[in-house]
Amino acid sequence: MNYWPLIGILLILVGFILKFDTTAVVIFSAVVTALCSGMSITKTLTVIGQGFVDNRMVSLYFLTLPMIGLIESHGLREVAVKTITKIKKATPGKILNVYMYLRGLGLLFGIALSGQVTFVRPLVSPMVLASAEAQGKLSPHEREMLKARSAAADNISNFFTQNLFVASSGVLLISATMKSLGHAVSPSQIALYTIPMAVISLLVESIDNLWMDKKRSRNEA
């Protein structure tokens, strides 16, 4: 039994942990894996080339970008920011919850902006801090916790709702990988079975946010 092809997995692990150039690590691992399984150089390049061409569908989400670029230069961020600013006069947990649902709604329609840069830093975190300060003075520890919670809310809604959109890169990667493994599934099936977990994760984080509100008001009293 030839166990050498497994070195490819090891290379990926080590390369990612040591933060080498990601693209180079993955392509290098593909070359080494193929060579170690006994393929010739020509065969190796053929398998890599065929694998790349057959998986072009994964990059189809690039086709959605010209439209996103165009609406971005015509005020997408500005309108989104305005929508979020409308959540005033609420507790920190409630602000975060409304933000999470809006963010999920955006992702459902393929608007995958970097939430941390676009919304959390300029908007959500300051709103959460202001709302908490209105209830009383904040200790440095509380400020740190509220900032971190704002970032966490964006991550959670982002991760678990992005695959609701059929042309997201995650859905396309899943669909292409399953096809090459001989178990073809369509992008819309993937999006469909993402729904339950998207709902559960938003619910769990919402409850956690409300629980945070409750704990904070208990500490005030």
Added chain:
Amino acid sequence: MVNSLLIFFYSLLGVCMAFAGIESFKAKDNPARYGTGLFWLILAVIFIFGDLLPAVVVGGLVVIIGLLSLFKQIQVGHIKDVDSATAAQFAKKLGGWIFLPSVVLAVVSIIVGTFTPLGGQVAIGVGSVLALIVAIVETKAPVKMVYTDTHRILRSVGAVGMLPQILAMLGTVFTAAGVGTLVTKMISGAFPTGNRFLGVVLYCVAMALFTIIMGNAFAAFAVITVAIGIPFVVSQGGNPAVVAALGMTAGYCGTLLTPMAANFNSLPVALLEMDDQWSVIKQQALVSVILLVCHILLMYFLAF
């Protein structure tokens, strides 16, 4: 019909990539402009002529991309940001209508993908083109602006955006090299096959663990689905769509826990001027563990 439509959409994408290549060459302030331009032009060639070129040539081109990336010759460089005055003016004029093209994209993609025999990929192409047309009509943008925004956003996504396809290629190579079979043989010595629930636990936990180690759920998915997801869950009768959809997001539970996922867990620490590198992860830890357990249960009950 479906195939020629797909080739059309891949070619269309290839043309956009060629735009990004030409503009990358012209970006004189980017020290790596030749490498970056070459990167995009190689992609343009593969997307337009992929079906005509011998696979061995494409393989060679992919290795060249790897070398360019290794020697730091693919760089986003400085890209002119959106003109904020124009953006603010249109934001006022369009209001909520700015989201219309996105809604068109999602709705058309789903409808065409579900109710026509064209399939999900062609549906995304049709949706994208219609959505772009709606956006052009709505903003009355001149052709030059569409061109500028297209290469601007493609170039800013850059090599990072190609990573999913490169990982999918790696998955194909792993399969061809028999990596999946090898791992299965190794694990099945220590782990009982035939137990559905244990298979689901193994797959979900492995996805989360590999993502914690690598910091990238996409990479973990390509490896772990070949090695564990298929042999231990799908081969035992698990619905592949359920297993794959939940397998990927089980990996995201790992992303919530790892400092390796710098974009999500370290970037906010810097952006929000926090003191503790672990603050964001601490806030996510409990929810992540709860969600991982939910993944296991949901996969077990939905897939079988």
